[in-house]
Amino acid sequence: MKLRMRQAIAHALADEMRQDARVIIMGEDIAAAGGPFKTSEGLLEEFGPNRVRDTPISEMGFLGAAVGAAATGLRPVVEIMFVEFLGVALDQLVTEAAKFRYLSGGAYGAPLVVRASVGSGLGFGAQHSQTLETWLYATPGLKLVVPSGARTAYGLVRAAIRDENPVAVFEPRVLYAEREEVVLGESGIIPIGTGEILNKGNDVTIVGLGQTVGTALAATQSTTWTADVIDLRSLIPWDREMVCESVARTGRLVLVEESPFSGGWGTEIASYVASECFSELKAPVLRITCPDVPVPYPPHLEKRFLPSSEYVREQIDVLVSTNKRDQPWWVKGGYLS
Amino acid sequence: MKLRMRQAIAHALADEMRQDARVIIMGEDIAAAGGPFKTSEGLLEEFGPNRVRDTPISEMGFLGAAVGAAATGLRPVVEIMFVEFLGVALDQLVTEAAKFRYLSGGAYGAPLVVRASVGSGLGFGAQHSQTLETWLYATPGLKLVVPSGARTAYGLVRAAIRDENPVAVFEPRVLYAEREEVVLGESGIIPIGTGEILNKGNDVTIVGLGQTVGTALAATQSTTWTADVIDLRSLIPWDREMVCESVARTGRLVLVEESPFSGGWGTEIASYVASECFSELKAPVLRITCPDVPVPYPPHLEKRFLPSSEYVREQIDVLVSTNKRDQPWWVKGGYLS
Amino acid sequence: MVGKGGLLVMIKSQQLQRRESLNDPVSRWDRMLEIRYFEDRIKELFAEGLVHGTTHTYQGQEAIAIGIAMTLRPTDNVCCTYRSHGIALALGMTTDSVLGEIMGRAIGSIGGVGGSMHLSDASIGLLPTSAIVGGGIPVAAGAALSAQVLGEDRCAVAVFGDGASNIGAFHEGLNLASVWKLPVVFICENNVYGEYSRINLTTSVEDISIRAESYSMPTEIIDGQSVDKVAQGVARAVERARSGGGPTLLECKTYRYSGHSRADAGLYRPAGELEEWLKRDPIDLYEAQLIEAGLLSKERAQTIRQEIQERIAQLVERVMASPLADVSAMFRNISIGGGQ
Amino acid sequence: MVGKGGLLVMIKSQQLQRRESLNDPVSRWDRMLEIRYFEDRIKELFAEGLVHGTTHTYQGQEAIAIGIAMTLRPTDNVCCTYRSHGIALALGMTTDSVLGEIMGRAIGSIGGVGGSMHLSDASIGLLPTSAIVGGGIPVAAGAALSAQVLGEDRCAVAVFGDGASNIGAFHEGLNLASVWKLPVVFICENNVYGEYSRINLTTSVEDISIRAESYSMPTEIIDGQSVDKVAQGVARAVERARSGGGPTLLECKTYRYSGHSRADAGLYRPAGELEEWLKRDPIDLYEAQLIEAGLLSKERAQTIRQEIQERIAQLVERVMASPLADVSAMFRNISIGGGQ
Ligand SMILES: Cc1ncc(C[n+]2csc(CCOP(=O)(O)OP(=O)(O)O)c2C)c(N)n1
Ligand SMILES: Cc1ncc(C[n+]2csc(CCOP(=O)(O)OP(=O)(O)O)c2C)c(N)n1
């Protein structure tokens, strides 16, 4: 079935809620209004106000409530409208939820899901357009997945709800309205921790995440080289095996990231692969990222901020033909001086 | 003068407060009690309650107040007793302070300092022993420095206060009581963004941060190889030039980290250097980290959690002699199964 | 800070002139209309797809912005939210600077990189507005703290919504301000809704004002549709702040005529609620008052309305013709003394 | 969850037996003494350098823990802080399990990896205690939420300090619980200090109870030195919770005899304050009450005191002789279904 990503998410929530009465959802305006991004449309009507709850503007409060509820029998799914709002509630996710099982000797878990919309592309400006994956890095006990469209959103949200551990789902906001063929039902569920090879090639492995998966795929059109394109899908844990196997074959790794160059999510992957595949690499790992700037508001700058498929293609052209990295556009353009 | 790190910090605060009436300090029990870790002893007496303030238990409140105060004429230094407490206040640091200059077209800055104690070694358990550098990664506009003892603490705290940007100082708690020769005065100030070479050698570059600097140095005793040992000191921005120059010479990079293997602070450095020094590297970059577990409480486990100098030496022995990485101890010991 | 040196000291800036003009009652009314028509036009521009992103308009709440702006000094600081066009214009920012920002133009108040949610102007004390609910509340306490520490005769104001009173930063900010007796005024614009949720569904009190007791803080409930009532309440609170009496929580009862943001038609509102509030439109009320006081005639009022409509029409043309922020703008003002 | 299956269902666990024994007034007194002597010994162990890390003891506040434990059911949930030895023992955890945890022993309640600040026991409803001030408050609301959603007859309790009432999580948790009418009781142990700061220096109200009004929540101020008063107050609140009446804020006035944590001698306290509170020692008060009621004799009381001292002495020996958590313990219970 062809669905918009936001519909796929609503389907995933509904399917899990139908099968498991412990699943509840909560967040700001997710019930009566069907969600600020319409990812929970119809759920209040079907499941009622006991299981589908509008919350006060209290991210610490309702995320904390999800922790307590998860530990005592529910499977709460919390919506954080914009991922930045985790900045007022991070404690409950990384310092409480992720450590609950450990701090109870295994007796209490915190099987909750935090869904947050992330990323740029809709003109929400510096405080509502980041991806912020690294806030969750270095947190044993926590998982993080990032869908790249309707199909993976459906599969990952369902897997996240079934997981016994706290799982964050970072949903690229710009994709909510995009349509994709979705496999509904059990067979559509995507195991957390697995990537997916969307394109097979020989010269380079391109890894994307979220909205950069589409960019990566588009970049492989009409090129002199061919590429493995991997949708990472899970960032914590990520599919080390799949990426390393591919790189062992292609000898080159390119990460296409929606995050700053300094401290972006790709550092974990680049660092691991560069070590693990040290002798297989023909060229340095190339991180194609955003510049180290806050996300600018206006459409022409916001577009520029994100790596485009043309830019990715050019960067890979250089990498494949010279086995050297090209400079990023902001260095070549002298924007840092 | 030989000082404990906590005294060096108090000296740094006092020296800046004497020179600049705009500097104030605030935090929980930092005034009357001289600080939970005694890093502000004597300051209330010298500078009075207007500039040295005990706060309520309200990290969001007083960190936010520091942002507003910094934007309107003060240079606040905020103490976050344990870095984990940033989890209830991160918003004010990364979403407000770091973006204030950008979001005011340059008119308002947020020249504040957030000092937080970090790390393991004193038996504070899973919620009070992390280092959490990656919470601040991917935040253009923010700086982060980490002293490795009294001398660098003095120099970095003073530099942080003088900086026009928000700067976080993550102070390894276990070092507060350690003594070191400190250069007081202007010449003791350490420019943010610079590392320091503490030992010169030929076979490997070892980079440490905070309490792992001592570990790294100790690891170079009675070895068959010699090493450049770099105290990174600044993590955002870090001294790319110094590290790359060294690696270009030694051909090998080892990071000694107090953080989990997955998503630890070393990923940024490893990822950059592996790419930048691709053709100079004789061996894969080796990250010697903690395992992916919450920090355990009991002394024998907490010690085990952190890389010891013997372990670092053994790992480097293998690296230098084979140009291959050894497995981490928890893999060799079968602890993950 | 901008506005402290050079030319701006000699020739009074447009912002300061606009601010001062609020001394005149008719100008206040004029400014309210400016805000109203500006916001109406913003809604259209978004609806027409001419502006990118999101916006939160202020129709119905204008009396509050004016009451605040006419009372504060330009050296006082204001922290506001994403719903800040009205406050910004009232404080003295020009329509070019606000619309320029909303449309990503170089003339925008912060160079066009911020958009509708991020206005700021140091010359009239507007700190960067925050798109994080509650974010500005402790920041305002901090702006007051600097005044207290430096012994300056400034005060600070935080403007925020009813929904924001449920977030931790509200609680922490008010307690801190009370304990330290900071010269700050917390102004809650209770417009009955936080996004699409009516206050009663998310907030355990009807009057936000009740919450002042948790901080032993003086409080008032104010008719937010009356410029004078707001100004008087703010004046009392500011006077208390400047004289060392500490913070005040003011709750202005008001209503937003539009939906929460661009995409919202406000269909969740009970039938008749909007109509009830429209009967007490702040602009109409003030107009009637001015006419009764003999300060304004019906005819003059009509003329002013037309003039402002025209000004806004010209503004939109002017701004749309002005250059977009260029690529280098996204690299500026991130840090001082070298980037990361 | 642990304690639901297997042997534990057939033979009542030691924890449940200890819990049930609180039905007997003399056992309550016994348990208070156990807590007191346990904590005294903990202080010594740290002073002697036999224990690593930090600890926060409970002397002086014992009546609150007992009042709570004797009133709740073991199926109810409790969220507590780093100052939780007393609550844990009152709820039924064994001294071996608590001291074992404090000393990093495998017999510790979570296997020795948590230490003094991190106790938990699902068999008596104690959720992981949080070392983050306020962390447990919304979590307790959540434990109540699950009861409400699942239609279970449970309630939840959050225990926290006066200082915690200044943190955002308190505000958000109480508002949420009120709006959703959750079956939760918020119990503030107002022991006059948050770390080294007296309440008046950090908190804008004298009675935390006042803050209940911000959430339209019923509240009581309770004599925290009286087991019966605490139990009665908790019983009223729990009854309200279970019958759908929503949350309650209880403020128990009390005093901690020791410093904040191991390193603190409490020298910041005004002269005579401790002495004043010692006159109303909860254990002495309850002893007198039992004697007056003819349930206890002076002699029996003396014997019990001695017995407990001996029990504690043996406990320490036993725990010190028991095996430390082994290295594999640090890799357990992190996630289910494969680590990261
Ligand atoms: C921390 C945080 N949570 C949620 C949001 C999303 N959000 C933006 S505005 C808003 C409603 C705010 O309501 P109120 O405080 O009453 O202000 P109003 O919009 O009515 O002026 C919400 C929930 C946010 N920006 N920040
Ligand atoms: C968020 C957070 N901030 C600060 C601390 C440090 N801290 C631990 S206990 C404490 C005092 C708490 O006082 P109170 O709530 O009155 O509880 P009490 O210790 O008196 O039982 C503080 C500030 C913390 N653990 N968490």
Ligand SMILES: [Mg+2]
């Ligand atoms: Mg509102």
Ligand SMILES: [Mg+2]
């Ligand atoms: Mg206390």
